[in-house]
Amino acid sequence: MRLLICSFVLLLSFAALCLAQAPAQTFRGTIGEQSVVVKLQRDGNKLTGSYSYERIGQSITLKGQIDAQGNVTLAEFDNAGRQTGKFKGKLEPDEERTDAFILDGTWTRPDGSHETSFDLHEQQLAFTNGLQFTSKTIADRRLNIKAIYPQLAGGDAPGVIAFNRAAESLVTKLVNDYKKDFVPTDHGGGFETDYNVLLANDDLVSVELNEEYWGGAHPEASHDAVTYDLRNGRALVLASLFKPGAKYADVLRRAARADMLARLKRLDTKNNENKQDYESFFSDDELKEWGAWGLTPRGLVLYFDLPHVIAVFDKASIPWAELKDMLDPKGPAAQFAQTNGAR
Structure with a gap:
């Protein structure tokens, strides 16, 4: 048990170090219910970067700091240099993965009002060929469906096209299956998906899809993954x-x-x-x-x-x-x- 505690403490201390050593860290997640992408660069204890709401795309400047324990404070600024918000959170190891971190906490306006939570997960991006991820959404307000899925942009190689088709096809099927099986209950109902990039380089991409269904006594969660060989344009098999x-x-x-x-x-x-x-x-x-x-x-x-x-x-x-x-x-x-x- 002591070894487990020590190992976790070492991981926690390593979180801030990893951010310091990386050229830039990219996180995806939410502020409130809005999907965002955050990019951070560290110089000593100083943080700089930007974030954008995926639905809008406009970049918002970030400046702040991080301490040795991973405590993060960030201020956001509009194009005119006016502060429009602030973040306070903590960078910690992702308990479900051995090579990624989570940054979560609260966002407020500069005066501390309109507090809302944010939850950001590190994305493992190592493209050198101009590829990047964008998000697409299948939505149905009547049935409370919000299915976000990844698409690759910046290239038209057969592997890129094949990955995009596979991701879209999988999420479309999940949505259609939910619609077909949907039965109204006293608990309401709904279906959401989102994704995390586990691995992305010029040769391979691997993305997990996180799915949540609700309408019964307890929400149900499940997972899928799309892992593709971009060079050869085909899905990888585990064997x-x-x-x-x-x-x-x-x-x-x-x-x-x-x-x-x-x-x-x-x-x-x-x-x-x-x-x-x-x-x-x-x-x-x-x-x-x-x-x-x-x-x-x-x-x-x-x-x-x-x-x-x-x-x-x-x-x-x-x-x-x-x-x-x-x-x-x-x-x-x-x-x-x-x-x-x-x-």
């Missing part, structure tokens, strides 16, 4: 990451369970709880199959369909180092495994 004939399924299940248990123990430590019998959690049946998977620079992400009471753990991150003996040295994951020491 292509591993050596031919490798028995990787059981290894992935064990690694996923270990990741979930570690996160559960950290959460219990934070809440001063101790469940004693941790081995009873995340049974073989619950982890028998994963519904989707994605790639990050540091590892593989698996998405499971877990019962509501433990659904918060339905993502599992597996570092490349834990899979090094089975990875195909000529496969699409080899470049990341080598970079992260999984030789």
